[in-house]
Amino acid sequence: MLRSLWEYRFFVLTSIWNDFYMRFVRSKLGGAWLILHPLSQVMIYAFILSNLLASRIPGISGSYGYAIYLMAGLLGWNLFSEVLDRCMKVFVKNANIIKKMSFxxxxxxxxxxxxALLNNMVLLAVMVIIFFLLGHGIDWSILTVFLLAPVVALLAAGIGITLGVLNVFIRDVxxxxxxxxxxxxxFTPIVYPAGAIPEQYLQYLRLSPIFQIVSAYHEAIVFHRFPPLAPIAILFVLALFACALAIFMFRRANADMVDVL
Incomplete structure (x- = not known):
């Protein structure tokens, strides 16, 4: 499997670039949609909840503190949800290619x-510019994002490919x-701070990998602190386990998927 990926590396890289490039060609706003969707979420939540929750986020001051908190959380969440969604639908979406071509x-x-990773890096670059315009400086801790992003993508891909295989046979997925x-x-502190959750419930929510992902993004981007390595290491182990399960299911169901599709 790894050998075949290496042999088709130019096909993979070209397809990633084409997917990114076509976003600029097929619509008048092009790549701006990469930015407009998450920013529209930020503006809606900030308009509705800013006055209610801004004062409850420790370590953040200023009129735009809540919007910055939102954007940082959405950066991690969007990467996870986009990779999972893409991988879950990939086999059904490419059914015609799978049935007609050998690759x-x-x-x-x-x-x-x-x-998804390329889109997320573009969104990060734009967010950094917006942070500077809003008066929120960037610290060296933001480099942690480049460590977090592959771990998040691996975890989401492992779950997404497993669901993608199941989706071929059970479309309800x-x-x-x-x-x-x-x-x-x-159930993840993205539009609200973790401190708004009662402690008896917070201890259970902390068990969620997504909770740890968003918390790490907040630490690195909003609070200018390097997140603890222990949760990231645990996420990496979970990601490897999810990918191993995904590869196992893919190899077992690979031949049958063609017949079902």
Missing amino acids: PRITLPIIEIGS EQVMPIILQLMFW
């Missing part, structure tokens, strides 16, 4: 992961996951 099918989720993701979003 390593594992390249398809790799292309989706690469495209694609319908159920948006509901689960919505629940995960609201």
Whole structure:
């Protein structure tokens, strides 16, 4: 599998670039949509909840503190949800190609992961510019994002590919996951601070990998602190386990997927 990925590396890289490039060609606003969607979320939540929750976020001051907190959390969440969603739908979306062409099918989720990471890095660059305009400085701790992003992508890809294989045989998976993701979003301190959650519930929410991901993004971007390495190491181990399960299921179901699709 690794050998086939290496042999098709130019196909993977070209496909990632084409996916990114076509966003600029097929619409008048082009790549601006990469920025407008998360920023529209930030403006909506900031307009509704800023006065209510801004004062409850320790270590943040200023009129735009809550918006900065939101953008940092959404950066981590968007990467996880986009990779998971892309990998979950990749085999069904490319059914015609899979049935008509002979090529390593594992390249398809790799292309989706690469495209999501590229989109996320563009969003990070734009957010850094916005932070400077809002008067929020950037510290060396932001470099932690480049360590976090691959771990988040690996974890989401492992879960997404596993769900993608199941989605070929049980199409309800694609319908159920948006509901689960919505629940995960609201049970993660993205639009509200972790301090707003009662301690008896907070200890259980901390068990969620997404909670740890968003907390690490907040530490690195908002509070200018390097996040603890222990949770990141645990996330990495979970990501490796999820990817191992995904590869196992993919290899077992690879031949049968063509017949079902």
